[in-house]
């Protein structure tokens with residue numbers, strides 16, 4: 077069987093690798109995403125990245141027959157166009173992703189016959205379902221908590237994309253935690269009171285400030301976690317005010333509980349064989365994971381109590397592996 081190239085095209089960087097039929101990533105290269113330069117410039121840079129890897133693969137005696145892409149934004153998997161995208165990648169919405177790459181690669185890498193694309197969270201989940209934390213499960217739900225909140229339900233080896241390819245926006249439904257003084261918190265989608273508005277990384281930082289934490293004691297979400305993890309006798313904790321430490325602990329507890337409750341509700345709806353939690357917050361340790369899993373299990377219907385809830389295992393290569401699976 078031929079090798080393929082998997083591409084993970086995100087808001088700040090684009091990573092690609094040559095992927096063996098087994099899923100092993102053999103060559104890895106990362107470039108900055110030209111997120112201010114517009115769709116055509118990004119396609120030029122991505123095509124050059126792919127062509128360079130195909131050449132390296134050929135030099136090593138491997139032929140590359142296809143390219144799979146996991147891309148930021150809502151991706152129409154049949155037409156290959158970027159339906160919508162946030163301004164994290166300026167000018168990405170409306171770009172003809174697959175057609176644009178095919179025309180560039182027809183000259184630069186003529187052996188590439190198949191190019192497919194899905195949203196990057198779907199690619200990430202597909203990677204975990206194939207070879208990562210949900211390997212061997214016939215169905216899995218992956219939810220990622222980081223700068224944003226996204227997810228994907230993978231059923232029999234394929235992510236459920238939805239009729240309009242918007243499926244998986246699990247950060248955008250109501251959370252009872254997403255309020256302040258009775259007013260729903262604003263969400264990045266222009267809605268309000270959503271899961272993402274209380275449980276994303278930036279939302280945890282907003283909660284910290286709202287709960288009386290001082291920006292001088294924690295400059296960002298990472299700082300909030302460092303403050304919360306510091307023991308009372310540590311230098312860091314001693315230097316910070318008691319208000320800030322209490323606010324950090326509360327902000328994490330509320331965000332994690334909202335995350336867990338939301339995933340628990342989704343498990344009640346979908347009944348996946350395995351649940352995978354991913355993203356920067358999932359990697360932040362027990363301070364986040366314990367209240368998240370507690371709230372999740374509180375939410376479950378009785379027949380679901382034994383559902384496995386595990387951390388993602390493939391790390392940075394998950395979306396590359398999942399994207400590659402689209403054409404393997």
Ligand SMILES: [Zn+2]
Nearest residue numbers: 248263265270
């Ligand atoms: Zn929203």
